[in-house]
Amino acid sequence: MRRLHLALVLAALLPGAATASGITGLVNARIHTGEADWPVRTVLAWDAEGRIVHVGDDARALSDKYPGITLVDAGGRDVVPGLIDAHAHLMNLGFALLRADLVDATSKEDVIARLKAFEKTLPEGAWLLGRGWDQNDWPGKDFPTAADLDAAFPDRPVWLERVDGHAGWANSAAMRAAKRDLGGDWQPEGGRILREDGRATGVFIDTASAVIDEVVPAPDAALRAEALERALAAAVKHGLTGVHDMGVSLPDLRLMRDFADAGRLPLRIRAYADGDSAALAALCRAGRAYEHASGRLAMRGVKFYVDGALGSRGAALLEDYSDEPGHRGLLVTEPAAYAAAVEKARSCGVQPASHAIGDRGNRIVLDTYAKALGDAAGTDHRWRVEHAQVVAPADIPRFATLKLIASMQPTHATSDMPWAEARVGKARLEGAYAWQRFRAAGVPLALGSDFPVESVDPRLGLYSSVTRADLAGMPAGGWLPDQKLTPQQALAGFTADAAHAAFDEKALGKLVAGYRADFVILGGDPLTIPPAQLPKLEVISTWVDGKPVYERK
Numbered sequence: 127m128r129r130l131h132l133a134l135v136l137a138a139l140l141p142g143a144a145t146a147s148g149i150t151g152l153v154n155a156r157i158h159t160g161e162a163d164w165p166v167r168t169v170l171a172w173d174a175e176g177r178i179v180h181v182g183d184d185a186r187a188l189s190d191k192y193p194g195i196t197l198v199d200a201g202g203r204d205v206v207p208g209l210i211d212a213h214a215h216l217m218n219l220g221f222a223l224l225r226a227d228l229v230d231a232t233s234k235e236d237v238i239a240r241l242k243a244f245e246k247t248l249p250e251g252a253w254l255l256g257r258g259w260d261q262n263d264w265p266g267k268d269f270p271t272a273a274d275l276d277a278a279f280p281d282r283p284v285w286l287e288r289v290d291g292h293a294g295w296a297n298s299a300a301m302r303a304a305k306r307d308l309g310g311d312w313q314p315e316g317g318r319i320l321r322e323d324g325r326a327t328g329v330f331i332d333t334a335s336a337v338i339d340e341v342v343p344a345p346d347a348a349l350r351a352e353a354l355e356r357a358l359a360a361a362v363k364h365g366l367t368g369v370h371d372m373g374v375s376l377p378d379l380r381l382m383r384d385f386a387d388a389g390r391l392p393l394r395i396r397a398y399a400d401g402d403s404a405a406l407a408a409l410c411r412a413g414r415a416y417e418h419a420s421g422r423l424a425m426r427g428v429k430f431y432v433d434g435a436l437g438s439r440g441a442a443l444l445e446d447y448s449d450e451p452g453h454r455g456l457l458v459t460e461p462a463a464y465a466a467a468v469e470k471a472r473s474c475g476v477q478p479a480s481h482a483i484g485d486r487g488n489r490i491v492l493d494t495y496a497k498a499l500g501d502a503a504g505t506d507h508r509w510r511v512e513h514a515q516v517v518a519p520a521d522i523p524r525f526a527t528l529k530l531i532a533s534m535q536p537t538h539a540t541s542d543m544p545w546a547e548a549r550v551g552k553a554r555l556e557g558a559y560a561w562q563r564f565r566a567a568g569v570p571l572a573l574g575s576d577f578p579v580e581s582v583d584p585r586l587g588l589y590s591s592v593t594r595a596d597l598a599g600m601p602a603g604g605w606l607p608d609q610k611l612t613p614q615q616a617l618a619g620f621t622a623d624a625a626h627a628a629f630d631e632k633a634l635g636k637l638v639a640g641y642r643a644d645f646v647i648l649g650g651d652p653l654t655i656p657p658a659q660l661p662k663l664e665v666i667s668t669w670v671d672g673k674p675v676y677e678r679k
């Protein structure tokens with residue numbers, strides 16, 4: 127009965143329905159406001175514009191104060207501030223949803239079976255694109271080759287992105303489409319073509335992927351819109367009301383603006399420009415951040431890449447990889463060019479967010495930021511380091527000194543834990559995925575998923591945060607367990623702390639008067655249920671600006 131009641135009221139709130147006072151109240155709820163010590167309130171009310179006007183415990187007083195108020199009965203359920211993913215890639219998620227899903231494939235045979243099934247949805251001659259493979263999950267753990275795909279797909283080009291986005295796997299038909307001979311011994315700057323006897327084997331690491339990417343037919347406008355729409359729907363379904371979208375091109379920003387103009391953005395996008403490119407130039411020309419009037423879209427920052435990822439040994443390390451002597455990873459951007467780009471962002475008043483995974487990559491960011499900030503290092507600039515994944519322990523306090531934000535992804539830790547020690551050895555793990563060491567040093571953490579590298583589902587991020595275990599609960603007690611977050615720290619990382627990292631802390635991330643009515647109604651209390659139940663915690667409905675943008679069927 128309660129669910130039916132909620133559904134009926136939700137229907138009344140859909141666009142077109144007017145209320146007498148313009149005020150809507152959520153009652154009979156367990157509202158976790160996100161304030162210090164996480165008080166629980168039972169009543170929340172907002173105005174017609176979606177601004178919170180009241181938080182309290184007395185439903186009758188609310189009705190007295192606002193005659194004609196529309197009441198929504200939450201059925202005693204838990205309500206948390208809308209979840210914000212502080213590092214993600216919406217368009218990539220959308221295209222991932224339009225590509226064969228190879229995540230968690232257990233073998234090359236499994237990959238080929240999934241591709242065969244997916245191929246049935248494709249027109250003749252179209253490229254078969256897929257993503258999400260990880261050779262670490264397969265017997266032998268060796269990189270695959272083109273030959274593995276050629277028997278099943280002799281003519282149709284096949285191009286498959288690795289789970290971390292830092293390597294690609296092509297069949298021979300795809301390699302035949304490349305513009306230059308892939309044989310010999312040349313290597314692209316910032317990448318690696320794997321070869322045997324001078325012939326490309328089919329795996330292309332970091333920037334080397336461009337030799338295949340550049341010959342994949344570009345998606346047209348309709349497909350790009352379809353991708354964004356699918357990504358947005360997937361996000362709100364999992365309780366996300368905000369996404370910090372990393373690496374947004376000017377055409378992507380225009381697409382998002384068109385969606386915002388048309389009222390088709392169900393959540394808030396904080397777009398970070400795609401490096402030193404047209405989007406950053408546009409911000410610099412305008413002399414200010416881009417803000418859409420709806421509050422659903424803004425671009426206030428820029429994403430830079432310093433190094434690659436750990437899984438493909440692209441992360442830049444200070445010393446050799448433990449499992450590949452002589453190799454220290456790759457710099458995706460040459461340090462002088464990176465420093466110039468950071469300086470440009472600073473002079474334009476744009477917030478830099480720099481991808482750094484290895485300890486050398488992180489040190490380059492610290493040195494570059496220190497130089498660019500100079501005397502301004504102590505101000506409230508909120509420059510960000512994305513991932514801050516393997517950091518020299520002595521460098522962690524420098525994040526605090528420079529007043530940087532560490533934007534970290536809990537599910538990266540639990541995805542990488544089976545092989546991270548092989549890559550960097552035991553000693554370097556001290557500064558790896560070191561959430562509590564950052565906190566203890568006084569560094570704010572903003573949490574995210576890096577979807578589609580990881581799942582879009584923030585419940586998995588909350589679970590990884592508090593367990594540092596896989597979904598089967600292994601290893602028992604968690605991996606490097608002293609770095610686990612408390613449920614409150616984890617939820618803050620996906621709400622108020624994420625909002626702060628994008629300069630939204632005065633409007634988003636908490637449920638208090640004056641803030642936006644962005645919230646999620648859940649099937650349980652994420653702060654007190656056993657951690658093992660977090661991944662299955664039901665998202666009942668997701669609300670943005672006081673309107674439902676997702677409701678469980």
Ligand SMILES: [Zn+2]
Pocket residue numbers: 213214215372576
């Ligand atoms: Zn990313």
